[in-house]
Amino acid sequence: MADISISPTTGSLPEPAGQVRIRGYWESVWRRLRYDYVTLFCLALIILIVLSAVFAPWLTHFDPDKSSIANRLRPIGHPKYILGTDEQGRDLLTRMLWGGRISLMMGIVPVLIATLVGGMFGVVAGYYGGKVNMIIMRTMDVFFAFPSVLLAIAISGSLGGGIFNQMLTLTVVLVPPICRVAETATSQVRNMDFVDAARASGASTISIIFSHVIVNVMSPVLVYASTLVSAAILLASGLSFLGLGVQPPTADWGLMLSTLRQSIYVQPIVCAVPGLAILVTSIAFNLVSDGLRQAMDVKA
Amino acid sequence: MTFDIAPATKADLIAEDPRDRGGPAQPMLIVERLKKYFPIHAGLLNRKVAEVKAVDDVSFFVLKGETLGIVGESGCGKSTLARLLMHLVAKDEGSLVLDGDPVGERRGVSLNALRRALQMVFQDSYSSLNPRLPIQESIAYGPRVQGDSAKQAKQKARDLLEQVGLRPNLYGQRYPHELSGGQKQRVNIARALALDPRLLILDEAVSALDKSVEAQVLNLLQDLKERFNLTYIFISHDLHVVQYISDRVLVMYLGQVVEIGPVDEFYRNPKHPYTKALLECRLSMDPDERVDAAPLAGDPPNPVNPPAGCRFHPRCPFAEEVCASKAPALGNVLQAGADKHLAACHMVIAGSGHTKAPTAELARA
Numbered sequence: 001m002a003d004i005s006i007s008p009t010t011g012s013l014p015e016p017a018g019q020v021r022i023r024g025y026w027e028s029v030w031r032r033l034r035y036d037y038v039t040l041f042c043l044a045l046i047i048l049i050v051l052s053a054v055f056a057p058w059l060t061h062f063d064p065d066k067s068s069i070a071n072r073l074r075p076i077g078h079p080k081y082i083l084g085t086d087e088q089g090r091d092l093l094t095r096m097l098w099g100g101r102i103s104l105m106m107g108i109v110p111v112l113i114a115t116l117v118g119g120m121f122g123v124v125a126g127y128y129g130g131k132v133n134m135i136i137m138r139t140m141d142v143f144f145a146f147p148s149v150l151l152a153i154a155i156s157g158s159l160g161g162g163i164f165n166q167m168l169t170l171t172v173v174l175v176p177p178i179c180r181v182a183e184t185a186t187s188q189v190r191n192m193d194f195v196d197a198a199r200a201s202g203a204s205t206i207s208i209i210f211s212h213v214i215v216n217v218m219s220p221v222l223v224y225a226s227t228l229v230s231a232a233i234l235l236a237s238g239l240s241f242l243g244l245g246v247q248p249p250t251a252d253w254g255l256m257l258s259t260l261r262q263s264i265y266v267q268p269i270v271c272a273v274p275g276l277a278i279l280v281t282s283i284a285f286n287l288v289s290d291g292l293r294q295a296m297d298v299k300a
Numbered sequence: 301m302t303f304d305i306a307p308a309t310k311a312d313l314i315a316e317d318p319r320d321r322g323g324p325a326q327p328m329l330i331v332e333r334l335k336k337y338f339p340i341h342a343g344l345l346n347r348k349v350a351e352v353k354a355v356d357d358v359s360f361f362v363l364k365g366e367t368l369g370i371v372g373e374s375g376c377g378k379s380t381l382a383r384l385l386m387h388l389v390a391k392d393e394g395s396l397v398l399d400g401d402p403v404g405e406r407r408g409v410s411l412n413a414l415r416r417a418l419q420m421v422f423q424d425s426y427s428s429l430n431p432r433l434p435i436q437e438s439i440a441y442g443p444r445v446q447g448d449s450a451k452q453a454k455q456k457a458r459d460l461l462e463q464v465g466l467r468p469n470l471y472g473q474r475y476p477h478e479l480s481g482g483q484k485q486r487v488n489i490a491r492a493l494a495l496d497p498r499l500l501i502l503d504e505a506v507s508a509l510d511k512s513v514e515a516q517v518l519n520l521l522q523d524l525k526e527r528f529n530l531t532y533i534f535i536s537h538d539l540h541v542v543q544y545i546s547d548r549v550l551v552m553y554l555g556q557v558v559e560i561g562p563v564d565e566f567y568r569n570p571k572h573p574y575t576k577a578l579l580e581c582r583l584s585m586d587p588d589e590r591v592d593a594a595p596l597a598g599d600p601p602n603p604v605n606p607p608a609g610c611r612f613h614p615r616c617p618f619a620e621e622v623c624a625s626k627a628p629a630l631g632n633v634l635q636a637g638a639d640k641h642l643a644a645c646h647m648v649i650a651g652s653g654h655t656k657a658p659t660a661e662l663a664r665a
Binding site: 193194203 | 387
């Protein structure tokens with residue numbers, strides 16, 4: 001006699017033995033990403049650029065800062081210098097690899113710090129609302145009043161050059177937009193019933209923010225922050241180009257573009273190399289963030 | 301001498317509950333003169349220009365083990381009342397007494413104890429579950445907050461999923477968007493039960509579900525009520541559902557209680573013209589008994605400036621002069637027994653001055 005008990009409330013049969021595995025959030029994001037070949041290609045490109053920058057000292061045997069007047073402005077495809085040489089006779093490939101270190105750091109580190117700082121302020125402003133929100137967001141509005149390039153020039157002009165100051169400048173410029181995105185997302189989540197349900201269970205505000213708010217605010221903020229990486233690289237390059245960022249002879253894509261500018265009539269293609277690197281890197285970051293946005297959409 | 305071997309009565313069940321403090325006769329919750337006015341700010345200086353009287357002087361009690369239905373139009377303050385009871389919105393005035401202990405006062409029960417004893421099922425099953433947490437974790441969150449270990453909380457969540465008719469192995473790891481509306485509402489109920497509450501507030505808990513699922517969830521609620529020895533406050537605009545599930549019914553209009561009474565008496569003999577109109581709005585199963593004209597015209601008046609006198613008088617077919625000048629009193633709800641049927645209408649108050657009011661002798665009889 002089969003002993004099958006049927007639940008009185010659902011009328012359903014007894015459950016199968018063992019845990020049925022259901023995909024987690026990140027697993028389902030990856031599943032959607034796996035068929036997005038453009039995003040995957042760009043992701044691979046970014047990884048390649050990052051790796052080549054990280055391992056720059058082992059990839060070339062030239063000193064990036066040692067100039068040689070005799071070998072100035074060699075063309076691309078030169079037997080010794082694959083990408084030619086710059087206006088001071090330094091191997092361009094070496095300087096591209098070393099410069100990638102600075103440029104990528106300028107793109108990633110300020111965005112990371114700004115995401116943490118801006119995200120925190122945004123979540124606090126969005127969650128508490130009222131006066132707290134007003135104080136934080138109006139302060140951010142002061143920064144919004146200036147165009148970001150102008151603000152960056154003003155800050156870095158007053159702080160002076162150098163890698164650290166340039167990163168500080170970029171962070172300050174990037175905090176307000178991230179804060180705005182985090183605040184909007186938080187105030188939407190804050191009014192959802194599940195936050196009330198958590199409050200009704202006696203949870204502290206800190207616990208609610210960490211378990212319920214941040215997980216929901218994270219994906220819009222991360223997607224937005226990833227678009228800022230390319231903006232930060234461009235901005236950093238721009239500052240270096242203007243002489244407000246990295247100081248020569250340190251290699252940096254923006255600075256290289258700036259110093260090679262004078263030689264554009266002599267070796268136009270060599271001059272375009274740093275610009276091309278900036279272009280490709282920022283497009284790759286933009287496309288990846290676009291793909292991430294689609295993959296991280298829960299209801300898709 | 302008689303030997304009564306009747307099945308366990310409500311009083312027995314209550315007496316057996318170790319959480320009980322006040323005894324079976326002590327109401328589970330007494331709400332006294334609860335008020336909540338929401339200020340409206342406007343102008344350059346953001347001054348307070350007006351108030352929305354969302355809940356205005358509401359008193360009632362809920363007995364242990366009973367289901368109190370609360371009905372009323374949209375915007376009458378039902379949901380605000382629920383949030384006030386849960387302390388999700390701070391009250392302006394009034395007091396709550398939970399099983400004999402005043403809430404939030406010295407020597408009374410703490411807010412945390414109240415939150416364990418009182419839980420709520422929200423109307424919107426979509427926004428009431430965190431979209432980024434598997435439902436098992438959503439349910440386990442409350443017990444975790446209240447000090448259970450991760451393992452205990454997980455086990456509790458799985459047990460509760462079982463209790464609400466969802467197989468924990470199949471559904472526990474799912475995300476809310478992978479569930480249907482009825483399943484989500486079951487999860488919401490499980491989440492509310494996770495803190496072992498004694499009183500459950502169901503704020504339009506079945507209103508968004510389609511009829512067949514609604515019936516399933518209602519049966520589940522009835523079932524759980526007995527299994528967990530619960531008391532319900534059932535907020536709804538659906539009078540059929542309220543009739544099915546409630547022991548007593550309370551009608552709200554513009555933030556006030558206009559009628560309260562036992563369910564049978566209430567449906568057989570509604571006293572307040574607003575209640576009568578609401579009951580006439582119900583759809584009949586008989587096609588010959590169609591509702592041709594809406595029994596109630598227009599929107600409820602603006603709660604910022606409620607009408608003087610009886611708040612219902614501008615829409616009331618029986619309104620007379622006295623209705624516009626004097627607010628009818630509901631009577632002392634807290635003193636009257638649970639079997640009393642009270643209405644705040646001049647037509648039922650003896651000697652009120654309304655032509656249809658009973659004379660003093662009739663009222664006494």
